[in-house]
Amino acid sequence: MTPRKLGIRLMIVSVVTRLGVLLLLLFLSWLPTYINFKIGYNSARLVELSDGKLIGLLYRITDFFYSLFPNPVSVAQSSGGMTWSIRVFGVPFTDPIAFLSVLVKHHSLALGFALGVVIPVLIAFLLGRVFCAYICPASLVFFVTSRVRNFLLKYLYLPNFSLPRSFAYGILVSGLVLAIWIGHSVWGFLLPYLTVGKSIFMGMTAGVLSFSMISFVLFILLDVFAGKQFTCRYVCPTGRLLGDIGRKSRVQIQRNKNACIQKCHACEEVCPMGIRPKQDETVDCSLCGECMVICPTECLDIKVLLLGKETS
Amino acid sequence: MWFPRKKFLIGFFGGFLAPFGIPLINLLRAKRRVKNYLRPPGALEESQFLSACIGCAQCANVCPNDCIRFYGLEKGLAYLGTPYIDARAKGCILCMACNQVCPTGALVPLPKTEQGMLMVKMGKAHVLKDYCYSYAGRTCGVCYKACPLPGKAMTLGLYETPIVHKEYCVGCGLCEQACVHMPQAIRVTPSYLL
Structure with missing residues (x-):
């Protein structure tokens, strides 16, 4: 295969996997409603009321999927979470940032939480910063904004700032300090993928906008007007950390x-x-x-x- | 050193100072009365819980009763994204699904038996006798029928008047959800306020 064809294939795969992660997040946000319909109090009545509506169709599709397993409810309950601590069919994945944050604030780690960090770090160690191009749902948005920026550059001047690599490490340390001072919720304003995860979850389950949307809009504005892929390059502490873990990928x-x-x-x-x-x-x-x-x-x-x- | 040290330090301090705008988000808090809700079953003591909970929403994902909600900014940034149960809207059925999956140990796993139920410390129920129908002589007894630990946490007196035994009450909030009087004659106080 020529390099160009391989490159095109990699780009297609990266967009597909990131769309898959977005769909997974949407699906996990829908799961509490499904479990409620399945075994909740007066669930037969809930299913009956949803008949003929979109939510009823969603319930039927999800129920068909989980009825392939011998024990649907426990299988459905084995997946959950959002971008920084997620379980997919019982396998835990932990964001290294969440790991650090709990370590410095709570001083104790649960076993599954600590083991969940192994797979992401191992992937980063062997393959480099692949999280950013293949998993991160926020980078799909920035993939689009960089195209928007390219389009705008035809008609007007936009600056292209660059910052030192240590900027993201400053944000990492500052986030840890703020996490100790205020709480883990500050990461919801600093990590782009977490803002996406929180917004999707709150939108799907409670029907409200998450406050994380504030910084997500800020990230998009930075990406369009401050520099090409500004957030991924200079702001995101996870990307910086994974990039340096994968220095010898x-x-x-x-x-x-x-x-x-x-x-x-x-x-x-x-x-x-x-x-x-x-x-x-x-x-x-x-x-x-x-x-x-x-x-x-x-x-x-x-x-x-x-x-x-x-x-x- | 191999890196340009001045540039490194300027970048680092720039990055260090930038996120200190986040506490300003507290100013967006709506100025209304703060309600104190229950924590999910098995929660650690409140300050410990806040330091352990990362707001990953796995507890809400498995809750079959769909009763776990998340704080917005009404109690400040420290509470943002942490789970609560609004007993008046929907109480906890003590199925112990949420504390089995909590990744950080903010909710301690409890056995799915009556012994496990009695280890839960979400809050304590108390009856407002002035409001209660049964205490006014009009037989009701709805809260007793809703209680998951009848005979232990709650017993009945004359005209089905509820008598709460605080040593057994776990504060699941099902009695408050069931109460037919408006405003509720039986209420659950969260354990962090007791």
Whole structure:
């Protein structure tokens, strides 16, 4: 497969997986209502009342899915949560930020919560910052806003600020201080994916707007008017942390030096994470494949390092 | 050091100071009377609970009674996104689903037996005798029929007057939900106010 085709395929996969995560969040927000309809008090009457409405259709589809399992209710109860502490069929996943926040504030960790951090950190260690391009539901929104920004740039001038990499670490430390001082709810204003998760959950279950929408709107404005993918590059502490965990990741972008054109900077301008594949920078690479698509000579490719050996 | 140190420090302090705008969100709080709701069963003592709960909403996700709600800004940022049960709207049926799944241990897992029910400390019910129909001689007894621990947490006197035994009452709020008098003649006080 040529690098360009691989890049296009990776981009399609990344959009599909992030849409899948969004759908999963919507589904998990619908689950409490489903469980209430299934085994709640006077549930037969609730199902009867919902007949012929959208909610009844949703109930029937969910019930069909869970009736494939021997014990529908306990299977339905084995999934839940939102973006920073989630269980999917009983497997816990914990955001490293939530892990740190509980560690510094509560000083004790439950076993499942501590083990849930293993899989995300292991993925970041082996593959780099893939969370940002393949899982984070907020980055799907920023994927769209970066296109909107490109469209606006045709007609008006927009600045492209850059900040030092330590800015996100400042936000991380400050968030931990605020978490000790106020509460864990401050992360709902600092982490883009958590603002999305909270907004979806509160909208679906309670029908209200979450206060996290304030900072989500701020993130979108920053993304459009302050710089390309400003939030992902400089603000999000999780992305910074995962990027530095995956500093020596096993899957990297490799440049063919002979084919690369000296004056071409297409990959640097298109990269959503603001790294320079041209200078063989691979820290922070989220393997989104955009540089592989844009490269005119197809000199960028993905290499897999297996215990030091190189295969492409 | 390998990094430009001045730039690093400026960036770090810029990032450190930026989120300190978040406490200002407290100013958006609606100026209305604050209600004190119950915590879900198995909750730690209130200050411990607030330090452990990360607001991941897994308790609400498994609740079959759909009674767990989340605080907005009415009690400030510290309470934002933490779960509560509004007994007057919907009480807790003590199924112990929420505390089995809590990831951070803010809700301690309890057994799904009567022993486990008696270990719950959500609050205590108390009867306002002036309001209660039964105390006015009009036989009612709705709260007794709603109580999950009848005979222990609540017994009946003459004309089905409810008598709450505080040593057994767990504060699930089903009596307050069931009470037919408006305003409610039996109410549950959260344990963090007792």
